[in-house]
Amino acid sequence: MKISGLKEYVYQELKNKLIMNQFKPGERIWEEHLAEELGVSRTPVREAINQLVAEGFIENRPRKGIFAAEITxxxxxxxxxxxxxxxxxxxxxxxxxxxxxxxxxxxxxxxxxxxxxxxxxxxxxxxxxxxxxxxxxxxxxxxxxxxxxxxxxxxxxxxxxxxxxxxxxxxxxxxxxxxxxxxxxxxxxxxxxxxxxxxxxxxxxxxxxxx
Incomplete structure (x- = not known):
């Protein structure tokens, strides 16, 4: 699978997990755990996370980590x-x-x-x-x-x-x-x-x- 294809695959998998509430709002998301679970390197995971940050589903909190967004x-x-x-x-x-x-x-x-x-x-x-x-x-x-x-x-x-x-x-x-x-x-x-x-x-x- 090409890198762009990997990113899309990881993006869809992670977004589905978020929409299905497999990650609760405010829950920590670990790049390394996702990479291991999906059988990919951390690069496409990071790219997918960045896209979901831009879309508002994930929050990148400086010095704290990556978290499922809390939408009020x-x-x-x-x-x-x-x-x-x-x-x-x-x-x-x-x-x-x-x-x-x-x-x-x-x-x-x-x-x-x-x-x-x-x-x-x-x-x-x-x-x-x-x-x-x-x-x-x-x-x-x-x-x-x-x-x-x-x-x-x-x-x-x-x-x-x-x-x-x-x-x-x-x-x-x-x-x-x-x-x-x-x-x-x-x-x-x-x-x-x-x-x-x-x-x-x-x-x-x-x-x-x-x-």
């Missing part, structure tokens, strides 16, 4: 307006471009998400929640927009495990709201879909306001 609820609340703007544009373009086959794919992702929530598998549900929004952005057929949506979804996926506490009531509400979003997209009714997303994000704002 206040920081997340400030990101919600950006998320709403991005997802609104993605929905608008998705409603124009989505095909019958893509509608079936979106339905399948939704049902997997809903089943995970019904089974109280909240980590799994969170992954499929992100996948719904990533898929909508992908169908929008705008690579830059999809990249921005992916980035912000990654941040919320990383923090969801420790900043948002699910309950049965919240899970049921999320299932209903996502179903309405998808039905509106399938009807190509962008105004309704965007309004539901706005309410969904307002619900998230409430969750982030709770102690």
């Amino acid at each position: 609820k206040d920081e997340l609340r400030k990101m919600l307006d950006v998320r709403l703007a991005l997802e609104s544009l993605a929905i608008k373009e998705c409603c124009k471009n989505i095909t019958e086959e893509e509608m079936k794919d979106l339905d399948a992702i939704y049902h997997t998400f809903a089943k995970a929530l019904e089974d109280e598998e909240y980590n799994k549900a969170s992954q499929w929640d992100s996948e719904i929004h990533r898929f909508i952005a992908q169908v929008a057929n705008n690579k830059k927009l999809a990249a921005y949506v992916n980035d912000i979804q990654d941040v919320f996926a990383y923090t969801r495990g420790y900043n948002i506490k699910w309950t049965k009531e919240k899970a049921d509400r999320s299932i209903r709201e996502h179903k309405k979003i998808i039905e509106a997209i399938k009807s190509r009714n962008e105004e309704v879909a965007i309004e539901i997303v706005r309410k969904d994000i307002d619900s998230m704002r409430e969750l982030l306001s709770e102690e």
